[in-house]
Amino acid sequence: MTARIVHIARNTFREAVRDRALYNLIAFTLLLSGAAIFVGQISIEIERLVVVNLGLTAVSLFGVVIAIFIGIGLVSKEIDKRTLYTVLSRPVRRWEFIIGKFFGLAGTLVVNTFFMAIGVFGALLYVAHKFSKPDALILVALYFIILEFLIICSLALLFSSFSSPLLSAVFAFSLFVIGSFADDLRGFARLTHGFTRWFATGAAYLVPNFSTLNVISQVAHQQPLRAQLILQNSLYALFYTAMALSGAVLIFERRNLK
Amino acid sequence: MAAIEILGLEKTYMVGFWRKRPKRALEPLHLTVEEGEIFGFLGPNGAGKTTTLKMLMGLVFPTAGTARLLGRAWTDPEVKAQIGFLPEQPYFYDYLTAHELLDYYGQLSGVSGPDRKRRIDEVLARVGLTDIKGLQLRKFSKGMLQRVGIAQAILHNPRLVFLDEPMSGLDPLGRREVRDLIEQFKQEGKTVFFSTHILSDAEALCDRVAIIHKGQLRGVGEIEQLTSSVQGKVEVIWQGTQVPASMKALGAECHVTGDTVRAVLAANQQDAAIDALRREHIRLIAITPLRTSLEAYFVEKLQHSQTAAGTTAGTAAGSNV
Numbered sequence A: 001m002t003a004r005i006v007h008i009a010r011n012t013f014r015e016a017v018r019d020r021a022l023y024n025l026i027a028f029t030l031l032l033s034g035a036a037i038f039v040g041q042i043s044i045e046i047e048r049l050v051v052v053n054l055g056l057t058a059v060s061l062f063g064v065v066i067a068i069f070i071g072i073g074l075v076s077k078e079i080d081k082r083t084l085y086t087v088l089s090r091p092v093r094r095w096e097f098i099i100g101k102f103f104g105l106a107g108t109l110v111v112n113t114f115f116m117a118i119g120v121f122g123a124l125l126y127v128a129h130k131f132s133k134p135d136a137l138i139l140v141a142l143y144f145i146i147l148e149f150l151i152i153c154s155l156a157l158l159f160s161s162f163s164s165p166l167l168s169a170v171f172a173f174s175l176f177v178i179g180s181f182a183d184d185l186r187g188f189a190r191l192t193h194g195f196t197r198w199f200a201t202g203a204a205y206l207v208p209n210f211s212t213l214n215v216i217s218q219v220a221h222q223q224p225l226r227a228q229l230i231l232q233n234s235l236y237a238l239f240y241t242a243m244a245l246s247g248a249v250l251i252f253e254r255r256n257l258k
Numbered sequence B: 001m002a003a004i005e006i007l008g009l010e011k012t013y014m015v016g017f018w019r020k021r022p023k024r025a026l027e028p029l030h031l032t033v034e035e036g037e038i039f040g041f042l043g044p045n046g047a048g049k050t051t052t053l054k055m056l057m058g059l060v061f062p063t064a065g066t067a068r069l070l071g072r073a074w075t076d077p078e079v080k081a082q083i084g085f086l087p088e089q090p091y092f093y094d095y096l097t098a099h100e101l102l103d104y105y106g107q108l109s110g111v112s113g114p115d116r117k118r119r120i121d122e123v124l125a126r127v128g129l130t131d132i133k134g135l136q137l138r139k140f141s142k143g144m145l146q147r148v149g150i151a152q153a154i155l156h157n158p159r160l161v162f163l164d165e166p167m168s169g170l171d172p173l174g175r176r177e178v179r180d181l182i183e184q185f186k187q188e189g190k191t192v193f194f195s196t197h198i199l200s201d202a203e204a205l206c207d208r209v210a211i212i213h214k215g216q217l218r219g220v221g222e223i224e225q226l227t228s229s230v231q232g233k234v235e236v237i238w239q240g241t242q243v244p245a246s247m248k249a250l251g252a253e254c255h256v257t258g259d260t261v262r263a264v265l266a267a268n269q270q271d272a273a274i275d276a277l278r279r280e281h282i283r284l285i286a287i288t289p290l291r292t293s294l295e296a297y298f299v300e301k302l303q304h305s306q307t308a309a310g311t312t313a314g315t316a317a318g319s320n321v
Helices: A002-018 A021-042 A047-071 A076-080 A083-088 A094-128 A133-160 A165-180 A182-191 A194-206 A216-220 A227-253 B049-056 B077-082 B098-108 B113-126 B142-154 B172-187 B199-205 B223-228 B245-249 B267-279 B294-320
Strands: B002-015 B021-034 B038-042 B064-069 B083-086 B160-164 B191-196 B208-213 B216-222 B233-239 B253-257 B260-266 B284-290
Touching: A002 A021, A002 A094, A002 B098, A021 A047, A021 A094, A047 A094, A047 A133, A047 A165, A047 A216, A076 A083, A076 A165, A083 A094, A083 B098, A094 A133, A094 A227, A133 A165, A133 A216, A133 A227, A165 A182, A182 A194, B002 B049, B002 B191, B021 B049, B021 B064, B021 B191, B021 B208, B021 B216, B038 B049, B038 B172, B038 B199, B049 B064, B049 B160, B049 B191, B077 B083, B083 B142, B098 B113, B098 B142, B113 B142, B142 B160, B142 B172, B172 B191, B172 B199, B191 B199, B199 B294, B208 B223, B208 B294, B216 B223, B216 B294, B223 B294, B233 B267, B245 B267, B260 B267, B267 B284
Parallel strands: B038 B191, B038 B208, B083 B160, B160 B191
Antiparallel strands: B002 B021, B002 B064, B208 B216, B233 B260, B233 B284, B253 B260
């Protein structure tokens, strides 16, 4: 069981690499090195702030784009191209396929983030000439970004299990945008009354809360982060991902592969 | 033991915008294939062959019915370790090489490391792809992909092999090679269930065939048994250059070649033809029963079903009036 999931995950990772998904790293490197040189020349005292802000935001956005655009095709592409037929005609359970695909994409994003993180730290070293203790918080921000990717991967996979790639992309991207303002949505829900309050609160808690996973600004300003937040966010991301994956499995288990 | 027991599998799709209109893809199907048989599943395009195979592979869920493969429930994932499947017009992960693809499928089928390496080399040699095992599949021709498809279907040395249109799109040489492979599978004791609409392939390979049309099973049995059920003809050859009028009266189709005449007529006219030749003192050379081809049987079954459908429609229309 575990072995089959690992094999599927490894093949998904290999597909992403061979389909040149990691080429985004080139664009990222160019962006960050250009920005570091530019910032180093024009800003005084805020080089670090700008580089951390820009670097982490780029890590997040590049990853989200990859997660959505690979994630939406993970299942539907296999059905359209009929590559799934020769996989599911082996002793592979459908849920193993979904979970394997998820880990494959998640692994791709972790590797991608690892290389981008090296880029961020490299740019930081270039502008600040040395690392300071608060720079370790960048690792926490990167961890939260990876949690964000896990949620997006699972959502993309969920949509991919029943809808076309285009619609899946629209759904996943919409949820990413709405989820980035989840705190505002919850604030709005508190201001309303009656049925609207119920509805708004339900919607606010249903969409993924990406705003709680975004600590880029705090890290850039070297503000401390609570250890409790790390635990809370980890549990939240784990729970949300598990729910979305369960949904994907439930749908896919019943789907006719015409 | 029966390798395949299909017990009333049927499939109805709901079509239309609201998915409310039922479309019957397969009527309840009952079929048994014994172990070691080469079984042909014949029918025109859209007959329900691929739907049946997809249901047996667990890719499509039946509306009703059940099946057993190698004595176990067809939904049991573990039985699939003993099954090989070649889909119609197979498409594989084109970023992989043939070797990598087979390695991946071997892993999924639970073939252990050293055994897997040996089996991959064996099957690649068997389908003639050893020289290009390091080439990415995106550079493969259709025929080469079909070979990869066969290689992946037999990689884990399955007891039961399902092949969906294995010869489709292949050139004559490729078809011949696939035929030879299927014959080898039989010699190895494997059960082969293959769907095709190329009747000559079925005729050359199959122990038994089933004919399906519009989702309904029209006939099943050994080819000779099936074709003998269609009224046969005999070929009568005699020496001479003349066709007696009495032979023409029997409805014989006669062709004169050199100093022999060849006549083909209905088998029940055979005795009358012999009598006619005796009366004319003509020297008879041979009388041979003409075997009805599978194609003739197939066409008759299809025409019969169309006529029946037409009659039913006519009756329905008549009753409406």
